[in-house]
Amino acid sequence: MADESTAVIVWWVTLAALSVGNIVAWAVVAWGVRREMATADGGTRRFRRLQVILSGLFTFGCAYRSFLPRVEGERFCLYGSWVSSVFIARAVATVAELAMVAQWALLLSRWAREQRVAWVLFIARLLVPLIVFAEICSWYTTLTTDYFGAVIEESTWAAAATLLTVSLVGLFPQTSGVRRTFAGVAIVFNAAYVVFMCTVDVPMYALRWRRGQAEGGHYLTLDEGLHDSLTRWIVTRRLADWREEIAWMTLYFVVGVWISIALIRAPLGDHPPHVGAQVQITEAAGSRVSDF
Numbered sequence: 001m002a003d004e005s006t007a008v009i010v011w012w013v014t015l016a017a018l019s020v021g022n023i024v025a026w027a028v029v030a031w032g033v034r035r036e037m038a039t040a041d042g043g044t045r046r047f048r049r050l051q052v053i054l055s056g057l058f059t060f061g062c063a064y065r066s067f068l069p070r071v072e073g074e075r076f077c078l079y080g081s082w083v084s085s086v087f088i089a090r091a092v093a094t095v096a097e098l099a100m101v102a103q104w105a106l107l108l109s110r111w112a113r114e115q116r117v118a119w120v121l122f123i124a125r126l127l128v129p130l131i132v133f134a135e136i137c138s139w140y141t142t143l144t145t146d147y148f149g150a151v152i153e154e155s156t157w158a159a160a161a162t163l164l165t166v167s168l169v170g171l172f173p174q175t176s177g178v179r180r181t182f183a184g185v186a187i188v189f190n191a192a193y194v195v196f197m198c199t200v201d202v203p204m205y206a207l208r209w210r211r212g213q214a215e216g217g218h219y220l221t222l223d224e225g226l227h228d229s230l231t232r233w234i235v236t237r238r239l240a241d242w243r244e245e246i247a248w249m250t251l252y253f254v255v256g257v258w259i260s261i262a263l264i265r266a267p268l269g270d271h272p273p274h275v276g277a278q279v280q281i282t283e284a285a286g287s288r289v290s291d292f
Contacts, residue, residue, distance in 0.1 A: 005239040011246055012069065012078055015253060019063035022257040026059040029264050044268055050106060051264040054099040058260045061096025062253040065089060070233070071245055072142045073150070073208065080235040087229040090142045094135050100256070101131040101160065103263045108167055111183075114269045115174045120167045130160045143225030146217075147209035154205055158197035165190040179267040189259060196251070204244055 030052045037045050068084050070077040077084035105127040112120035134156040140149035168187045175183050212219070220228055236242075 004237040005242075007239055008078070008237045008242050011242075011250075015066045015069070015250060018254045019066040019257075022059055022254065022261070023063055026055060026257075026261050029261050030056070033264060047106065047110060047268065048264065051103055051266075054103045054106075055260045055264050057099035058096045058103070059257050061092045061099070062257050064092050065096075065249075066253045069242075069245070069249060071241070072138075072229075073145050073147055074241075075228070075232050075234050076236050076241050077233045078235065078237060080233060082230075084233045084235075085230050086142055086233070087226070090139060090229070094139075097135065098128065098131060100260055101127050103260060104164055107263055107266050108164065110268060111171055111179075112167075115171055117171060117174075120170055123163050123167045126163065127160055130156055130163075134160070142229055143222050144219045145212075145225065146219040147205050147212055150205040151202060151209055154197055154202045158194055158202060161190050161194045161197065165194060177267075179269070182262075182267055196248075201248060 033048045033052055037048065068077065068079055068089070070084055070086055070089050072086040072090060075086055077086075082088075105124050108127070109121060109124040112118075112124055134153045137149040137153035137156065141147055141153070165187060168183055168190065172180070172183050172187065
């Protein structure tokens with residue numbers, strides 16, 4: 001292929017290999033959790049089981065996107081086939097991303113109930129609806145090629161991560177032992193994610209949107225975009241076309257999976273007793289979150 005970049009191919013192969021390793025790591029952790037289920041209480045079993053399932057969705061979704069990377073707005077991909085269509089990629093990403101945020105919502109809800117912090121319970125219930133909105137914005141960009149949707153999407157992710165970080169900081173003074181270490185590391189990673197989103201990701205999509213506006217702002221309708229996203233893919237392995245994607249894809253598809261797997265084994269305590277209407281969040285509410 002003309003203009004094929006060796007650096008892009010090396011990155012692609014490395015990303016795929018790391019994804020295979022991540023699948024193995026998820027399987028090992030999932031097997032370990034399964035063996036421990038017999039001695040756990042019912043609430044902990046439900047929590048661990050949901051975390052394993054949600055992490056599996058995220059892990060395999062990221063593996064698919066690592067083997068077949070694509071840039072949705074421009075329809076760029078590395079492998080020319082219908083499996084590289086941006087419609088399929090966006091569908092897989094939607095399931096994976098909702099699974100990941102549901103993992104965080106479940107953990108935050110569990111910790112907030114145990115530590116009896118009402119405002120953190122409220123934020124835990126906001127996380128999934130916020131990312132549902134972000135996914136709608138992402139689909140808008142995927143179908144129309146208008147990057148304004150991506151700007152709103154990434155800004156929403158940054159806002160959700162900020163709320164999560166603030167919640168973890170709020171819970172941190174009451175934690176101790178392994179949970180304190182886990183919460184501290186989570187705060188650092190989430191804060192770094194917010195900084196990355198605000199300084200790299202959102203500005204990147206904002207620049208693409210301004211570029212589209214400067215070129216006349218000619219976008220696809222939703223009907224046109226649906227057909228286009230299913231049938232058009234542009235195979236390119238030029239470094240210039242992938243330079244802006246390599247950093248975020250690597251962090252997302254590799255490090256993001258490590259975080260997802262770690263959430264399976266997040267340290268838990270005992271469920272607290274009911275402590276009044278203001279700080280209650282029922283198991284039914286937790287189940288609604290876990291449905292994602």
